[in-house]
Amino acid sequence: MKNLKKQTGYSRGLARGSASAKERLLAPDLARGFMLLIIAIAHAPLLLGRPDGEGIIDEAVNFVSILFVDNRGLPLFxxxxxxxxxxxxxxxxxxGTLERESKRLLRRRGFFLLLFGFVHAVIIGGIDILAFYGxxxxxxxxxxxxxxxxxIRAMLIVxxxxxxxxxxxxxxxxHAMDATGMSLETLGQSNSESYIETTLFNLISFPFMILSQLFMYPMLLPILIGVWAARNNLLLVGNRKHLVRIAIIGTSISIIGGLPLALDGAQLWSSSPTMEGLFTALQMITGLAGGIGYAxxxxxxxxxxxxxxxxxxxxxxxxxxxxTFYVFIEAMLVITLSPVVFGLGQVLHSTGAVIVAVFLWFTSLLLAMTMEYRGMHGPADALLRRLIYRI
Incomplete structure (x- = not known):
C-alpha cells in the first residue's frame, strides 16, 4: 500500500485522483457556470426578504424569478x-480501487463539504447549500x-x-407566518447589524438549517436523479431526441407549476395562506422538472x-x-446587502438585488477566465480535492 501511495501520489488505497481536464465533460461545467448566475439571482433578494416592489419593474422581476429561477437552479446543482x-x-x-476505499473517499467528500458549509453558513453568513450536500x-x-x-426504489420512495x-x-x-406577520422568505435569516450576534444566530441555527433543507425542500430526489442519470448516460449526455423531449417537458412542467406562485408574488392576485402554501409546494415540486429540463x-x-x-x-x-465562486458570490452578497456590512439590502428592492447579483456573476466570470489563462485552480476547489484525495 505504501508503494501504491508513492506511485500514485494519492491517499492509500486509491488507484487514481480526481478527473483530469481531458476527462471532464463540457456540459456539466457549462451548467455549473451558468447556474451560479441563477443561484445568485435567487439568493440576492432573500437578503432583502424579497420586499414588495414599488413598481411594475419590481413586480416583473419577482414574476420572472419565481417562474424561472427560484427552486430551479438548486435542483440542477x-x-x-x-x-x-x-x-x-x-x-x-x-x-481498480477497492469498494471500501471508494466508500471512504465518498465519506471524506461528504464530511469536508459539510465542514465547508459550516464555515460558509456560520462564519461568512451566506445562504448555504454545501452543508446539506455534504x-x-x-x-x-x-x-x-x-x-x-x-x-430506483429509493427515488420512488423519496x-x-x-x-x-x-x-x-x-x-x-x-398559516404560521400569516399569524405572526412574518414572511416565508425571511425565515431563518438574522436581522441583526452585529456580526457577532449574526454569527451566534447562524451557529445555533446551523443544524436546524440542514434539517429544514432535508424536510422542507425536495433536494434529496434530484441528487438521486443525478446518480441515475450518470449510470444511464442521460441528461448531460445521451440521445439528442431524448434530450430535446426531456428539455421541453421538464421546462413546460416547471413553468406551469410555478405560474400560480409567480402571479401571487407579482401581486397580480391575492391568495389565502392555504393557497399560498399549496402554490409554494407546487412551485418546488415542479422546480425539480425545471432542474431536469435545464440539465x-x-x-x-x-x-x-x-x-x-x-x-x-x-x-x-x-x-x-x-x-470557489459560489462562496465568493455568496460572500460578496453578504458584504453588499446584509446589515452586518454595507447594508444595501435596506434600501434596494428586487430589481436592485438582481442587478447586484448579475454584476457579481460577471465579475466571477472575468476572474475565472483570468485564472484559466494563468493556469490557476480555484482555491476552494483545490483545497477540497487535496483534503479528500489526501495529496
Whole structure:
C-alpha cells in the first residue's frame, strides 16, 4: 500500500485522483457556470426578504424569478452533485480501487463539504447549500454501490415522501407566518447589524438549517436523479431526441407549476395562506422538472458549441471553479446587502438585488477566465480535492 501511495501520489488505497481536464465533460461545467448566475439571482433578494416592489419593474422581476429561477437552479446543482458523485465512484472502481476505499473517499467528500458549509453558513453568513450536500452525501452515499433497482426504489420512495409532505409543511408554514406577520422568505435569516450576534444566530441555527433543507425542500430526489442519470448516460449526455423531449417537458412542467406562485408574488392576485402554501409546494415540486429540463438543455448545448468560443471558455472556467465562486458570490452578497456590512439590502428592492447579483456573476466570470489563462485552480476547489484525495 505504501508503494501504491508513492506511485500514485494519492491517499492509500486509491488507484487514481480526481478527473483530469481531458476527462471532464463540457456540459456539466457549462451548467455549473451558468447556474451560479441563477443561484445568485435567487439568493440576492432573500437578503432583502424579497420586499414588495414599488413598481411594475419590481413586480416583473419577482414574476420572472419565481417562474424561472427560484427552486430551479438548486435542483440542477443537486443533479450535478449526484452525477458527479456517481462519476467519481465509477472512475475509482474502474481504475481498480477497492469498494471500501471508494466508500471512504465518498465519506471524506461528504464530511469536508459539510465542514465547508459550516464555515460558509456560520462564519461568512451566506445562504448555504454545501452543508446539506455534504450531509446528503453521507446519508445516501451507500446507494452508489447498490444495483439500479435499489436506486430506483429509493427515488420512488423519496418522491412519494415529498409529494405528501411538502403541501402539508408549506400550508402550515404559510398559516404560521400569516399569524405572526412574518414572511416565508425571511425565515431563518438574522436581522441583526452585529456580526457577532449574526454569527451566534447562524451557529445555533446551523443544524436546524440542514434539517429544514432535508424536510422542507425536495433536494434529496434530484441528487438521486443525478446518480441515475450518470449510470444511464442521460441528461448531460445521451440521445439528442431524448434530450430535446426531456428539455421541453421538464421546462413546460416547471413553468406551469410555478405560474400560480409567480402571479401571487407579482401581486397580480391575492391568495389565502392555504393557497399560498399549496402554490409554494407546487412551485418546488415542479422546480425539480425545471432542474431536469435545464440539465437536458446543457446536454444539448455541450456537443454543438466550440470550446474555443470566448463565452464557452469563460463559462467552462467558471464551472470548473464552481465551489470557489459560489462562496465568493455568496460572500460578496453578504458584504453588499446584509446589515452586518454595507447594508444595501435596506434600501434596494428586487430589481436592485438582481442587478447586484448579475454584476457579481460577471465579475466571477472575468476572474475565472483570468485564472484559466494563468493556469490557476480555484482555491476552494483545490483545497477540497487535496483534503479528500489526501495529496
Amino acid at each position: 443537486a443533479i450535478l452533485l449526484g452525477y458527479g458523485l456517481a462519476m467519481m465512484v465509477n472512475r475509482q472502481l474502474n481504475a 450531509f446528503s452525501t453521507l446519508l445516501i452515499g451507500w446507494i452508489l454501490f447498490r444495483r439500479n433497482r435499489v436506486l 418522491a412519494l415522501f415529498f409529494l405528501f409532505l411538502l403541501p402539508v409543511v408549506w400550508m402550515g408554514m404559510a 437536458a438543455i446543457f446536454g444539448l448545448i455541450g456537443p454543438i458549441v466550440s470550446r474555443t468560443g470566448l463565452m464557452v471558455r469563460s463559462l467552462t472556467a467558471l464551472g470548473q471553479r464552481s465551489l
